[in-house]
Amino acid sequence: xxxxxxxxxxxxxxxxxxxxxxxxxxxxxxxxxxxxxxxxxxxxxxxxxxxxxxxxxxxxxxxxxxxxxxxxxxxxxxxxxxxxxxxxxxxxxx
Numbered sequence: 098x099x100x101x102x103x104x105x106x107x108x109x110x111x112x113x114x115x116x117x118x119x120x121x122x123x124x125x126x127x128x129x130x131x132x133x134x135x136x137x138x139x140x141x142x143x144x145x146x147x148x149x150x151x152x153x154x155x156x157x158x159x160x161x162x163x164x165x166x167x168x169x170x171x172x173x174x175x176x177x178x179x180x181x182x183x184x185x186x187x188x189x190x191x
Contacts, residue, residue, distance in 0.1 A: 124154040126185065133169075134161060134185070136176045150178060157189040 127135040136152055136159065143158065144151040145168070150161040166180035 122155050124152075124156060124159065126159070128182070128185070131163075131182050132179055134178050134182060136178075138174050139176055140174075142171075142176065151188075152176065156187060158187075160186045160188055162186070 122138055124139055125137040127137075129135075136154075138154065139159075140153040140155065142150065143153050145166065147166060148162065148164050150166055152159045152161070161178070161182060162184045163180050163182040166178055168176070169179050170177040
């Protein structure tokens with residue numbers, strides 16, 4: 098049932114030219130260089146360490162690896178992190 102609802106939302110977003118991330122409540126990740134990441138539509142920070150961050154979302158866990166992480170902004174469903182990033186990994190729903 099949920100997949101049919103998701104397909105309907107996707108079709109609606111496409112037909113009305115609406116942003117998919119808003120309609121489907123999926124994360125939007127904006128990476129600026131290798132030193133700033135903005136994650137929108139997240140469901141909370143699971144782990145925050147100097148070399149690893151894990152963020153919960155509707156598509157599962159998102160892991161960010163690197164060093165020197167610092168939270169610049171956290172409000173509502175938006176998170177901005179600075180540091181030196183090596184990789185961003187979608188770990189899925191496990």
